[in-house]
Amino acid sequence: MLKISDLYVAYGGIEAVKGISLEVPDGAIVTLIGANGAGKSTTLRTICGLVKPKSGSISYLGEEITNVPTEQLVKKGITLVPEGRRVFPDLTVEENLKIGAYLRSGEDLTEDFKWIYDLFPRLKERSWQPAGTLSGGEQQMLAVGRALMGHPKLMMMDEPSLGLAPLVVQGIFDIIKEVHKQGVTILLIEQNANMALRIADYGYVLETGVITMDNTGAALLSNEEVRAAYLGKKRK
Amino acid sequence: SSGSGSPGAASGGDNGNASAAAPAANGGDDAGDVIKIGVFEPQTGENGGGGLQEVYGIRYANQQFPTVTVGGKEYKVELVEADNKSDKTEAVTAAQSLISSGCKVILGSYGSGVSIAAGEIFSDAQVPAIGCSCTNPQVTQGNDYYFRVCFLDPFQGTVMANYAAQEGAKTAAIITQLGDDYSSGLGNFFKNAFVKLAGEGSVVAEEQFQTNQTDFKAILTNIKAKNPDVIFAPSSIATAPLIIKQARELGIESKLMAGDTWENGSIIENAGDSAEGVALSTFFDEGDTSNQAAAEFIPGFKEYLKSINQDEIIPAVSALGYDAYLAAIKAIEAAGSVDSAAIRDALQGLSYEGVTGAISFNEEGDANKDMAFIKVIENGEFKFLKTVSVEAE
Amino acid sequence: MSLTTILQHCLTGISLGGAYALIAIGYTMVYGILRLINFAHGEIFMMAGYFMIFSMASIPWFISVPLVTAATIILGVAIERAAYKPLRTAPRMSIMISAIGVSYLLQNLATYLFTAIPKGYPEIPFLKKIFRIGDLSASLVTFLTPVLTIILVFLLMQLINHTKVGMAMRAVSKDFETSRLMGIKIDTIISITFVIGSALAAIGSILYFTDRMSVTPFSGTLPGLKCFVAAVFGGIGSIPGAVVGGFVIGVVETLLVAMGYSTFSDAFTFLLLIVMLLFRPTGLFGEKSTDKV
Amino acid sequence: MSEVLRLENVTMQFGGVVAVNDLSLHVNQGEIVALIGPNGAGKTTAFNVITGVYTPTNGAIYFNGDLIVSNHPQGNMKKLYQGENRDKFPTVKVQTPDAITRLGVARTFQNIRLFKDLTVFENVLIAKHMRAKAGIFSATLRLNAKEEQAMRKETQNLLEILGLQDLSQEISGSLPYGQQRRLEIARALATNPSLLLLDEPAAGMNPQETDELTAFIRQIKDDYHLTVFMIEHHMDLVMEISDRIYVLDFGQTIAEGDPEEIQNNPRVIEAYLGVQEDA
Amino acid sequence: MKKSTKYVCSLAVAVIAVALLFALDANKTGAGMLISILQKSAILAVVAVSMNLLNGFTGLFSLGQAGFMSIGAYITAILTIPVKNLDGVYYMSGIAPWLRALKEGMEASPSWLQAIYPFLAMIVGALVAAGFAALIGIPVLRLKSDYLAIATLGFSEIIRAIFSSPQMDQITNGSYGLNKVPTFPSVFGLPSLFTPFIVAAVSIALLVLLINSTYGRAFKAIREDEIAAEAMGINLFRHKEWSFVISSFFTAIAGGLLAMFMRSIEAKTFSITLTYDILLIVVIGGLGSVTGSVLSAFIVTASKEWWLRFFDQPLIIGGWQVPLFRTGFRMVIFSLLLMIVVLFYRQGLMGNKEFTWDGLARFFRKLGKKPAQAKGGAEG
């Protein structure tokens, strides 16, 4: 579905991504793990057209999308749940969700609202509240909900579990699985490598802008090197 | 008609550039036969409109008298223009730039404030300056290097007060612009003179407005309530039509009067019918051809105005600009030298026939003028009404 | 002061306030979306005045009005494209200087092209028709300005609060990047903002200059500043705020001048604003910042 | 063991939302206490109330036995606080956030708030400013050279101890996330606190980095004789280093106890932990 | 670069600057324009650096500069106009008797005291401005960003309205403005031409020292993040107030210098445009860069009022009059240049960096390298 080859991205003089190639098959969950500053977010932002790559190519459903503007990518069904939630602070929760469906003009959204509110009952309670005053976790739910409102084919998520309570983290992963089940392909960045690899079909390990390892989720999970570097010491 | 032989004079068109001014760069080399005269005028900014008209007079004069003979040697007169943007801060550097480019005499400026600001620069550099229409007493006071060819505000204020009284006005209202020395000063002089003539309490309203203000309805409504016989509103060209039109729109029928600034075609053009009956004092009347210099100037300058696409009404400030240029030329000739100090001394004793009357300078450097022209707007034109002379205090 | 005089003053004030309100909306909308004080807005308004002068020289008013509005819109959008768009990611201060630069440029260009001599504003005959009620007298435009302002603002509020474009505008005003992720074309939305702002400036300019009859390159400066004050008074970013601010500033200013305090009329206007800010630091209807610690 | 921090019946209300509801808790000298709870439970709000960023609608807070905060609207709170009970309570004491910091309470923020355009060194040096004795004139005329020297020296030392000395001239905003968190803690330490409040210090860190952080917190606690009060969602970290844990839900404590107790508390499991899948 | 080399360089520059000033003094008439521009730039540089302290370093967006300058300018002017000129200056309403008495008293004092009066006058002006700033700072500094800007702008306009009001006629000469202000006095027996440069240098030096002190760092912290700064124990209000007061103090000093430079002032001089001009200088130089402000004060002033002046003159090349060249064109060109600078140097000329010898060396090295690299590329 998505194919990246030999992608280089630089901010000013600093190269954040140095020639990575990866592939996201249709209907899969692919995860990208790696230390802070490895270039994970940069990769996703580049796919979305928020950052211009220095070189390399990105194709989506066989179509070259390297320099396509973000808006058109969204129309094609790619969406990103950005790092740090980025909800619209002055719009209410409901408006935030509505704007997620911005490109689906004229359609009836009642069903979608019901779906989202079922997934996140908390949002329903707060539907009138300006999103800026929600707690971190609530905002994250809203960001995911908002992305879902666009009925994406490929949903990219940048650290969706950041700052969430354990129960909610589980919830988020359940949602990811649920969304995936409904046919959405998922590219996921996670610090919580444990959980991410557990649900992922395939995983890539990124280190300072280079892919150092890739394998199925299960294989990475049991890889000693990965365990040492990203999964922390085993505790009982 | 244009008697100029200088290059570029014929072209110009609407660029307003039909002056003989050659670029400073070429002129500088053979300084031997060039004498530079500085034109210190606002061509942009608040007073840009009036300043430009003064410049036209100067440019035309330069076209007419492009050379001056000193000690048997013919010098080409080169105008160096510096735009002071009607802004005191900029005036200092603009004045300085004229001094730096070697001007021997300076002409200008429209708007007394900038003249006052630059006065110190000229006197420090010992370069004489000749004001054209700057009527504020402060310009020449205590400055040995500043002269002017026009009369002064105290005189002008008195003239208008007398005229108002002669017309039978018993009460007057005054509108002045805050922070503007010309407007406030003239208004004040008018008030003093009018109170003397018509008695205490005859000035029924004194209103002020802010620079750049365009809405005068509030002050006019107040004045309307007082129903004065005349309204004296010395102000800039830009504000005049606004005051006139808004006054008439509010149904004010008092006679409107102002000072020299209002003698400007654009006021009639902008205020239209409402301008009818407005009276003002000025320095010059194009209908008055009794004097030889004026008789020659008027047709020639009209031609010139036409060539640069301007209205063919001669603004008094253009005439003054012309006269100031003449004064400079005559002084240079009289001095027999191109040295600034000598020119200054020559100016002091100068006496000549200008288009705005006979001109000689008193101790302060002010022109000895005791006559003003009163004009009234009639049928969309400035009609000469009469001359008034008063003993200035 | 007689009742007639007071009424006359109120009429003047409300009419002036209406014109201020229309211009203030331009400030407030651009601010709302770009966090930019568009210093050039007063000059756009001034240019609209010149456009009308040239247009009416050969074309009747009913064609001139839409024509001038269109020209002003083009100017506004062109400024946005040329001077603000390249600075989307630049520090806020740079964009503001760019705005001051544009304002200088337009002023100087107007001086250069049209000279500083005031140009007479053409009359639209029916607007200048003078009505007299007892001792009150005012032209039609005086009555029309506030009415038209209210109607336009009502329409604008509908647009912003109840349409998708409006919601997109509110979203873009907070976060460009995320808005793009929602599929919103931010450049289009920003342009729409400038279109609306400029159109209102054009209409405001017609109403304002019809009442004041002449245009100079500096005609936009003072109304520009006043309307900016009005926008801040009402809470910059808020459209009803701009309208209320416009009317308040217009009326207060007129009344102050009427009471003989014209020396301090501007000062009082500012004082009023400052007092308002002390009680409500973000203006009358300004949004409180929802910056969560 | 003496009490460092005590909250009594603290309520914080935003319009209709009661973020903190009649919360009472205490932290003893030398403890590491964790504050956990679902998102939106009011943990960060509690921190904001303690540090004076918000003034509570009701309640009192004591630091080392002194009343530092009571329900008088102040600081940023004035804008934010719209409670109806504004006038009901007597004014007792007004402490602004900076004054509270000077008393010895330092904090980090949930969303990192470094001085992004300044260097790492400057970030830490700034924290020393509040202890400077020199007035603005003597500082300008460099009459405080000795003091300045000392401030720089202390900063240098602190950076060395925390292993940030190599980065000292880097612009702080360009550091990797983990280092930024570390720097924020360093900056808080530079104010010489006796109580350190950490708001989700491990957010955005992978398990490996979290482990490092655990050791780091332990180390600074001992080296600087600190009391640590910490909000965190990483249970590994919380369970490993906390002496005691408070669990908050809907602004109220639903449980309190040592890690063992908390892990097995059914209410906590239901509201917060969820059924532990084996990791 | 070695430290000693840097000192040598700095010393050399200082010596050259002083020598240049002596040279200018010797050739006053010929170099009049250069002197004027340099003096005006020096004065504007002081305001620009003060504004930078507030806007660039403390992050307080204030637009009240013109107002504080006017306080300094008016007080300096009123106190220094010679008694003999008073009647001429206050020709319309006369001067307030107490003021005349004060001035007569001043002129009766010993001559050494009189020699420092102009400086005292400037300092008095600056202190009044600082006091006023302290007063309005109490309510106003609570406001944020643009609201603060408009409130300070408002105060500046209020000051202007007061100075030009008829009620103040006997003190400020209301609408008529003040003139006959004596030019710069001389210091240390040096030619008076030096004075603005010395005062500017001292002022800027003090500001730089402040910026680099622990208080300066606290200001920067406030700029970066108020909430975090507060959490670092920095009292927001006190520090903002300091920054505001000190900035106003030096702004007023510059106002005093400006009065001496222009020798005549009026309230109109201190309108909002003046503040915009200064903001322009600050941003073009680089927000947060002192050397940038100084550099751009000169570049902006010189290009606006001097270098571009020829655009206002008709240009004739070989008998052909080049179109477009006429009055007003200069300002069009100036605004265009301004736009170009803003659009292509978003951070201003210096960004938030300061001029350093190392920086200069690096700059030249880079310049030297570029052609070399190009060559290298061609070979490869």
Ligand SMILES: Nc1ncnc2c1ncn2[C@@H]1O[C@H](COP(=O)(O)OP(=O)(O)OP(=O)(O)O)[C@@H](O)[C@H]1O
């Ligand atoms: N806007 C930017 N300007 C300059 N450098 C940047 C910018 N954004 C990111 N970088 C740098 O690019 C590198 C990669 O950053 P990126 O955000 O992609 O990392 P990441 O893997 O997502 O890390 P994290 O886990 O912290 O989110 C980092 O060194 C970072 O400092």
Ligand SMILES: Nc1ncnc2c1ncn2[C@@H]1O[C@H](COP(=O)(O)OP(=O)(O)OP(=O)(O)O)[C@@H](O)[C@H]1O
């Ligand atoms: N400034 C504010 N205005 C209005 N409501 C607020 C404000 N700050 C917080 N709240 C509300 O208070 C509640 C508690 O928020 P808080 O940030 O304290 O949660 P938290 O426990 O820190 O959650 P998380 O773990 O997600 O950070 C939330 O529901 C939030 O919506």
Ligand SMILES: [Mg+2]
């Ligand atoms: Mg990331």
Ligand SMILES: [Mg+2]
């Ligand atoms: Mg929190």
